[in-house]
Amino acid sequence: MSWQQLHLQCQKDKVELAEALFYDLGAVSILLEDAGDEPLFEPMPNEEPLWGNVVVTAIFDTNSDDSFDGTDFEGLANEIAAKVDAERHWTTRLDDKDWTKEWMTYYKPIKCAGNLWIVPEWLDAPEPNATNLILDPGLAFGTGYHATTRLCLDWLSKQDLTDKTVIDYGCGSGILGVAALLLGAKQVLAVDIDPQAVLATTQNAKLNGVADKIQVFLPEEFAKHQAKTGILADTITANILAKPLIGFAPYFAKLIKTDGKIVLAGLITSQIDEVLEAYTPYFTMDTPHNYADKEDHHWHRLSGTRIG
Template identity: 65%
Template sequence: MAWQQLHLQCEKANVDLAESLLLEAGALSIGLEDAGDQPLFEPLPGESPLWDEVVLTGLFDAATEIGSRQAVERLGNEIAAQAHASRIWLSAVEDKDWEREWMSHYHPIECANNLWVVPDWITPPNPDATNIIMDPGLAFGTGYHATTRLCLDWLSEQDLNDKVVIDYGCGSGILGVAALLLGARQVYAVDIDPQAVLATNQNATRNSVESQLQAFLPEDFTTFCAQHNIVPVDVIVANILAKPLIGLAPYFATLIAPQGRIVLAGLIESQTEQVSDAYQPYFALDPKHAFTAQEDQHWQRLSGTFTG
């Protein structure tokens, strides 16, 4: 046994106090989790919302005096009294090769139309399939998230031959790489996170499509477009969140060709109407291809209706 975890459940008003007490006592790390099943929606800039009831978990080295079970249990009782915790408990964590432990949780995923997502440390179960070889690194996009799967399924149903695609909010680059493996001629991938740009380039190399994919931070992409006149493009895939999607509507309209398609993902049902209102001045909803899960919507550009 290498680690002791101290868990405390308390109201969000007492979280700061409990967190400070854990740090003062020598906790190596502190995690915060929802104590119930309360959704948190997108925060405004500068906000860091918490759930009404929070579970704090402090990690201690069991090989030290302060990390022994008796010491951690005593500490938990002291913090619970001061932070008015409703319950406390301990758990042990065995020491593992943590650099590789996360890999055990990933396995190949079969998507629609013989498209697979395969971790790069696993042999593809179907070598004749279209296999996307992925290592997500620190970026979003393993293929396990519902919105990513829906986008992959949609891409697998399209005729992407010789198409130019923008993957906006590319994360690991999984959607852009998929588009190229499915026949696209060129992909421009964009993300606000430099780690995502790095992961996208690495995954493009893993799939031998690096010559057809370029990844950018948003400001660099804007400069690149102005210098190289690469727009309009045929397809935009944007698997992000409702608020940035709403703000990007006019910009996306400048990037897409008439009769081109834009796929918006990362929504919950209550946000679809607001996103729809933002895009209707530039795009027409294609109900034939709307996802029944209502997490995502597909939009098709109306020729001649763009007002710039």
């Protein structure tokens, strides 16, 4: 059994029309991919940026829908390509698979600095005696595969977190907060604007047996909790984006103890100076760090110590 795919390459202002035309024909799913080499960094919630040049792929279920019997898909591709001024178009067949499990094949255990491993929930730990963080990637950001996450994990693995209170701001999947607990932290306060992240963090904390040491909040809930308890962090992790990091600098300074440590990620090379400028009034900042010998060298990590 197989599925029929129609592909076309067009400018982003024609994508919406292409999608509508494909859906009118009975497409069950549409995939958008970069047609060039134009990076899109993690968007803010409700933002849906597109590349300038896009490959639009429409998938048709020819297995269960008899109305497609005898359909000239090449002809359909030609018609839609003409309507959206496509630069090129083509058709392919997609073999049927168990798609509920297929995505799992792309995840493998990852070794971070020190003795910390990130292990997908359905796989065995390569080193059972290591510090193994069991992760269900789910729908929230933070699988350990992205350079920004690995940079933070490497930093955490080198800290003395024993009996420390950690605030993980922008927690995503909860990977940094859970790692901090496995590395000895006493408690973690995890915060994210995405309800899916709150759920993912809670689930991953349970997978690792640390649910009793972590509290997960939406930002408004956290602000109320912090104002009520007056709790301050020994360590803050924030793997988000440059613009919110800059805005959060004075707020984070109020959330952390004197001599407390902060680690920031989600930064590309051109953003470092502006973020450093925002944090140096409050923190003694370390030299920026990246993976200089890897393809992800454009991602950087900043860390620092709260000034008294």
